[in-house]
Amino acid sequence: MNLQVRVISLVVSLLFVGYVLWLVRSRKLREADSIVWVLAGLSIFVLSIWMKPLELLTRLIGARLVVSTLFFAGIVFLVFVSLWMTTRVSELSEQVKDLAQKVTLLSEERPER
Amino acid sequence: MKPERSDVGRDRVVAVVIPARNEAASVGSVVAKVSELHPDFDVVVVDDASDDQTAALARAAGAKVLRAPIRLGYGGAVQTGFKFAHARGYDLVVLMDADGQHDPACIAALVEASRSYDLVVGSRFAGEASYRIPVVRLAGMKAFSAIASAITRRRLTDTSSGFQAVGRKVFTLFALGSYPVDFPDADTLIWVARHGFSIGEVPVVMHQRVAGKSMISGVTSSVKYALKMPLAIVVTLLRIPVAHKGEDAR
Numbered sequence: 190m191n192l193q194v195r196v197i198s199l200v201v202s203l204l205f206v207g208y209v210l211w212l213v214r215s216r217k218l219r220e221a222d223s224i225v226w227v228l229a230g231l232s233i234f235v236l237s238i239w240m241k242p243l244e245l246l247t248r249l250i251g252a253r254l255v256v257s258t259l260f261f262a263g264i265v266f267l268v269f270v271s272l273w274m275t276t277r278v279s280e281l282s283e284q285v286k287d288l289a290q291k292v293t294l295l296s297e298e299r300p301e302r
Numbered sequence: 303m304k305p306e307r308s309d310v311g312r313d314r315v316v317a318v319v320i321p322a323r324n325e326a327a328s329v330g331s332v333v334a335k336v337s338e339l340h341p342d343f344d345v346v347v348v349d350d351a352s353d354d355q356t357a358a359l360a361r362a363a364g365a366k367v368l369r370a371p372i373r374l375g376y377g378g379a380v381q382t383g384f385k386f387a388h389a390r391g392y393d394l395v396v397l398m399d400a401d402g403q404h405d406p407a408c409i410a411a412l413v414e415a416s417r418s419y420d421l422v423v424g425s426r427f428a429g430e431a432s433y434r435i436p437v438v439r440l441a442g443m444k445a446f447s448a449i450a451s452a453i454t455r456r457r458l459t460d461t462s463s464g465f466q467a468v469g470r471k472v473f474t475l476f477a478l479g480s481y482p483v484d485f486p487d488a489d490t491l492i493w494v495a496r497h498g499f500s501i502g503e504v505p506v507v508m509h510q511r512v513a514g515k516s517m518i519s520g521v522t523s524s525v526k527y528a529l530k531m532p533l534a535i536v537v538t539l540l541r542i543p544v545a546h547k548g549e550d551a552r
Contacts (some may be wrong), residue, residue, distance in 0.1 A: 194433065286374060286483060290382045293370040294389065 199237040206230035225270065313541050314393040316343040316413065318358040319383030322400035323350035323378055326359055332398075333363035334405045343409075345533050346386060347400065350379040356400075374483070376464075381481040383492045384468070388477035395468040419502030421472045423458065424465035428505040439524065450488035453539070454495035458503065463487040464507050472499055479544055481484035482534065487526065489534035497543050 209226045212218035218226075236243050240255070247258040318336050333345050347360035351373045358473050361367045368382060380397060387395045387484055393417055398404040408424055415422040427447075435443070443462050451458045462485065468476075482490060495501055 201485060226436045274543045285372070286378050289370055289372050289374055290378065293374070293382050294386055296371075297366060297386075 197239045198233060202230050202233035202237060208236070229266065314413075315391065316340070316394045316396060317387045317390075317392045318343050318345045318384070318396045318398065318409065319343065319348065319380065319387065320360075320365070320398055320400045321348045321350060321383065322355050322356050323373070323376075323379070323381035324352045324356060325400035326352070326354040326356045328364040328402040328446070329356050329400045332400055332402055332404075332406065332449075333360050333365045336398075336409065339363045340409060343396070346383060348374075348379040348383050348386075350374050350376070356493075358530065360400075374532040377482040377484055377486050380464075380486065381476055381483075384473040384477040384481070388470075388474050393470055396471050397464060397466045397468060399464050403509050405507045405509060407469075408504075410505045411506070412465070414454050415504045416467040416469055416500050418500070420469040420499035422467040422502045422504060423508035424461035425458075425463060425503045426505050426506060426508045427459040431525075437523065442528055442531070446488040446535075449522065449535060450491050451533070453492050454501065456495065456500070456501055458488075458491060459462060461491050462502070463506070469499075474500075475544070484530070487531055487534070489531070489538045490514075491537050491539070492535060493543075494525050496538070 206227055209218065209223050213220055213223045228273050243255050243258060246262075247253075247255050249285060250258065253259070281295070318340070320332065320336075329347060333347065336343070336345050345363075346364040347357070347367050349357040349360065349367055349369045351370045357369050363377045368386060370379065371383065374382060376474040383397070384395060394413065396412055398406070398408055398409070404424070407523070412422050412424055427444075443460070447458050447461045450461045464486075475494070475497060476490075491501060
């Protein structure tokens with residue numbers, strides 16, 4: 190890949206990691222939830238400088254272009270992240286339901302007569 | 303015609319759980335009629351965050367009212383009723399709708415049958431049918447009933463019925479474990495059967511609803527129902543039955 194592309198991905202990955210850290214600092218994102226994004230940003234950063242692993246992986250999966258490997262890995266990563274997010278939503282819905290039911294049970298109002 | 307008071311179930315502590323969401327038009331008369339027929343039973347209305355006077359009217363009619371702060375969904379409201387009954391030591395929960403479709407006169411038969419079964423389902427199709435259901439939905443209900451019958455090896459004709467008598471063992475299972483938040487159906491019956499509990503059916507009379515509309519109305523929810531049910535059945539079969547040992551002893 191040419192120098193221009195590598196410089197752009199380097200800058201973008203740095204900005205991305207910076208943004209993630211800012212979100213954590215301003216408490217819009219919890220540390221535990223930020224790890225996956227920091228790691229993703231750092232991987233792009235590392236791969237922009239040192240492309241050997243990417244080339245190796247490309248040969249391993251039999252792809253012709255490094256870009257294909259990148260796209261494939263990116264899509265797999267995003268699919269798993271969104272699936273994981275959905276499990277978090279399910280977990281939260283369950284917790285909200287349990288809490289709401291507890292509140293409901295505490296709300297018992299006796300009949301008027 | 304004055305309804306006669308029933309002595310059925312007087313030896314047990316029974317809660318009639320009525321989940322209600324925006325049922326102001328009918329909840330009062332349903333509660334009043336149940337209390338009149340079964341003065342010994344506690345009528346518990348679970349008000350699912352209604353926007354109308356449902357809670358006030360239910361209370362005025364003599365029900366205990368549990369008000370949900372946010373919408374729980376039908377199944378979530380029912381499970382709240384089970385949790386209530388479990389915590390308060392009831393022996394039996396009679397589950398019925400607030401919209402006037404379930405005839406309180408049928409409660410006695412459900413309670414009577416609950417002596418022989420852990421769960422009794424009031425079936426709209428086991429007896430005389432005076433109830434109109436859109437053809438497509440009827441086909442779906444019949445199909446899921448057939449599947450549930452095959453899996454549980456019992457004759458189940460109306461798995462989607464919300465008119466049930468639920469024994470303590472079964473509602474403890476639902477109170478401590480999971481219960482579908484949307485429409486409990488064949489999957490919950492299969493889940494009950496997989497725990498070795500007995501399921502019986504008695505015919506019930508269904509009226510056209512006094513007010514409100516079906517929980518499953520419109521194309522989107524019908525499609526959702528048709529897709530969700532087979533999935534729920536498969537998942538139910540994959541899950542491992544749980545034993546709530548000792549938790550029932552208080």
